[in-house]
Amino acid sequence: MSIVPLDLRYTREHEWARLEDDGRITVGVTDYAQEQLGDVVFLDLPDIDEMVEGGEPLGEVESTKSVSDIYAPVTGRVVEINTECKDNPAAVNQDPYGEGWLLVIEPSDPTEYEGLLMAEEYEEFLEEEGAEGEES
Amino acid sequence: MALDEALLDRSIRGENGSVLLRVYRWARPTLSIGVNQALDAEVAERCERRGVEVVRRITGGAAVYHKQDVTYCVVAPRAQMGVLEAYRWVAGGLIAGFSALGLDATIGQHPRDQAGHIRGNGRTRLSACFATTLGADLEVNGLKVCGSAQVRRKGWFLQHGSIPIADVRSETRELLEHPEEDHSSTCLERLRPGTSWEQVAESLVAGFTQFWGQPSTLSGVDSYLSDPPARDELA
Numbered sequence: 001m002s003i004v005p006l007d008l009r010y011t012r013e014h015e016w017a018r019l020e021d022d023g024r025i026t027v028g029v030t031d032y033a034q035e036q037l038g039d040v041v042f043l044d045l046p047d048i049d050e051m052v053e054g055g056e057p058l059g060e061v062e063s064t065k066s067v068s069d070i071y072a073p074v075t076g077r078v079v080e081i082n083t084e085c086k087d088n089p090a091a092v093n094q095d096p097y098g099e100g101w102l103l104v105i106e107p108s109d110p111t112e113y114e115g116l117l118m119a120e121e122y123e124e125f126l127e128e129e130g131a132e133g134e135e136s
Numbered sequence: 137m138a139l140d141e142a143l144l145d146r147s148i149r150g151e152n153g154s155v156l157l158r159v160y161r162w163a164r165p166t167l168s169i170g171v172n173q174a175l176d177a178e179v180a181e182r183c184e185r186r187g188v189e190v191v192r193r194i195t196g197g198a199a200v201y202h203k204q205d206v207t208y209c210v211v212a213p214r215a216q217m218g219v220l221e222a223y224r225w226v227a228g229g230l231i232a233g234f235s236a237l238g239l240d241a242t243i244g245q246h247p248r249d250q251a252g253h254i255r256g257n258g259r260t261r262l263s264a265c266f267a268t269t270l271g272a273d274l275e276v277n278g279l280k281v282c283g284s285a286q287v288r289r290k291g292w293f294l295q296h297g298s299i300p301i302a303d304v305r306s307e308t309r310e311l312l313e314h315p316e317e318d319h320s321s322t323c324l325e326r327l328r329p330g331t332s333w334e335q336v337a338e339s340l341v342a343g344f345t346q347f348w349g350q351p352s353t354l355s356g357v358d359s360y361l362s363d364p365p366a367r368d369e370l371a
Contacts, residue, residue, distance in 0.1 A: 036218040042172040042196075057289075062172050066219045066286040066293075067196040129216050 002032035004123050005097055009073070009116035011055075012125055016097065017073040019113050020104075024080075027073055028101040029061060029092060032126055037063035040089040045070075045103055050078045052105060054112055059102075061092070070102065074112040080104035137168065137296070140209040141194050144287075144294045147211050156211040157229075157344050159337045164189050165203040167311060168296075170196045170285065182311055195296045197285030199312060204302035206336045210295045210344075214288060222286065226295050230274055230282060233343025237335065239327055241281060244273040279322035299336060301325055 008016045014033035018026045034040065042062040052058040057069035058078075081103050085091045092100040107113060117125065139158070146152050166189040169175055175190065183190050188201075210226050217225060227243050234241035274282040284297035300323040309318065324331040 032218075036220060038219070044172070060171075062170075062196040063219075064197070065223065066288055067171055067194070068219070068288040069290070129218065130221070 002030065002035060002126065003097070004030070004032075004119050004126070006119045008097070008119065009113060010119070010122035010125075011071060011073050011116060013069075013071040015071055015073050017113060017116055023107070023110060025074055025076070025105045025107055025113060026101050027103050027105060028096055029070065030122075031096050033068075034093045034096045034100070037061065037068065037092075038065040039063055040092040043086050043089050043092070043102065045081050045086060046078050048078055048081060052076065052078060061089075072105065073116055074105060074107045075109065076105040076107040078103055079106045137191055137193055137209075140211070140294060140296065143209070143211050144194075144289065144292060147213075147292050148290045152211075153213075155213075155348060156209075157341065158209040158211075159340055160207050160209075161205070161333055162189075162202045162207070165201070166191055167199055167201050168193050169199045171287070172196060173199060179312060182313075186311070188311065193285065193296055195285035195287045195294065197283070199308075200283060200298045201304050201308040201311060202298060203304050203307065204300070204333070205304075206299040206301065206333055206340065208297045208299075208340060212293060212295075214291050214293050217293075219286065219288070222288075222293050222295070223284065226284070226297075227274060229344035229347040230297070230340070231343070232347045233336075233340035234274070234276070234281075236339035236342050237324075237328060237331065239276050239281075241274045241276050244275050244280065276322065276327055280320055281322055281324070281327065283321075299324065301331060301333060301336065 004010075005016075008018050010016055010030065014030045014036075016028050016030050020026060029037075040061055040063045044060040044062075046052060046058050052072035052075065054072050054075040056072055058072040059070045061068055061070055082101050085100055085102060092102075094100065143152070143156055143158065147156070164187065167179075167183055168191050171192060171194055175192075180190060210229075212222070212225075214222065224243065231241045273280050273284060282297055282299045284295055286293055286295045300321075302325050303323045305318045305321065308314075324336065
């Protein structure tokens with residue numbers, strides 16, 4: 001059963017987003033995604049200051065089973081990259097909502113975040129995909 | 137493999153809505169490396185000296201030495217399938233294909249920490265695909281006989297796989313200069329002596345068609361056998 005924290009927002013591509021106090025948005029992949037991917041071995045992430053577009057690929061995550069696009073939850077500028085996670089991609093598996101965060105985006109439109117899936121909606125989406133989520 | 141990527145791009149652009157299966161062989165012995173694998177200069181030089189081409193796949197995973205193997209590529213809509221479901225779905229067609237050859241193939245059940253991927257220098261280590269078995273691979277008699285790798289883009293996935301006919305384990309080990317011997321894989325020459333490429337290719341197409349002919353959320357099988365493809369470029 002995958003963990004779905006209540007205080008985050010989600011995409012249908014299995015990324016999570018957290019609105020920080022300063023308006024920036026931290027992004028990672030969900031517990032369900034890391035379970036599906038298997039051991040993550042490589043992360044291809046954008047550079048600082050790069051502009052990313054909501055719903056479009058911003059990088060790739062490679063696991064022992066698959067190479068998958070990572071999609072930007074919102075449009076904006078990349079202001080921070082988790083370089084420790086790049087060096088130790090296993091953190092995505094070990095702690096997807098903590099040490100396994102991937103990057104921080106400064107959103108162009110602060111209201112875009114509100115359009116992302118709530119935890120309950122993401123859980124419903126997981127059920128449609130045949131998986132189950134567990135709120136935390 | 138450049139053609140495989142073009143097929144995926146075509147599907148993403150909406151120019152093809154059905155499942156594609158491509159089965160092919162290589163004009164020259166070729167080492168295909170995973171999209172993020174580092175290619176050591178020594179390995180590249182060794183390949184060049186021996187007349188072995190090197191290409192980079194768009195799929196992940198480890199290095200595969202294509203010499204007397206059957207390579208397949210499946211392009212399909214992701215539909216509701218996660219990574220594991222997609223592997224199992226493709227495996228259904230593969231297993232039916234092996235069955236047509238009289239071989240009882242099963243999905244590898246090895247734990248995920250047995251993967252041979254160790255990261256270094258910004259890319260993954262140049263390990264050999266057939267030296268490791270993952271839950272996405274197929275085995276016969278407990279030995280790996282088909283290694284596969286996947287890439288997922290915009291609602292579609294592409295899966296590559298290789299089924300060795302001849303035993304190239306020693307050559308692979310020499311090319312990659314691996315210290316460990318590969319005792320975990322096998323080849324059709326050992327399992328079913330005298331098996332030809334044509335027999336395997338035809339069995340795969342029949343197996344995939346049979347499997348995908350069952351009721352499914354995915355409809356239509358567009359398959360064909362191709363001649364050896366044009367030379368691939370090392371991207």
